[in-house]
Amino acid sequence: MDASFYARIGGQPAVTAAVDALYRVVLGDDRLTDYFDGLDLARLKDHMVALLSQVLGGPAEYTGRDLRGAHFGLDIIPEHYDLVGAYLIGVLAGLGADDEVLTAVRAVLRESAGDVIG
Ligand code: HEM
Secondary structure, three states: OOHHHHHOHHHHHHHHHHHHHHHHHOOOOOOOOOHHHHOOOOHHHHHHHHHHHHHHHHOOOOOOHHHHHOOOOOOOOHHHHHHHHHHHHHHHHHHOOOOHHHHHHEEEEEEEEHHHHO
């Protein structure tokens, strides 16, 4: 991912807005809430920030588990992966991300699918 995409969507303030929006739509969807059951709010926000940073080529501050390790045993099905991906694209489009950014994000989502889907 081109690191400039992070700046192009508006840097830290845009990413914070995107995290808040993604958090609301993902947790507001009862097909997805069970995955996050029992996780505290801070962990959930960490998840959203890590997810967004990964797909936007933002600062590599994340030093936690790799994608495969983080999602191992969650049994995430392809439909739910696609749903979260669609929400993410919608949130970024809503923030004014251009087509080039959205195309690159879709490519990262395709590449990451095998590590996240159970
Ligand atoms: C490309 C897409 C995704 C990326 C980059 C991503 C990134 C991450 C990362 C980095 C973590 C570790 C966070 C930490 O240990 O603090 C994590 C954990 C987690 N992810 Fe994702 N994620 C993605 C998609 C999904 C999807 C589609 C779901 C569910 C539908 C999901 C559910 C979870 C849950 C429940 C955890 C917490 C696991 C635990 O703490 O035991 N993720 N994700």
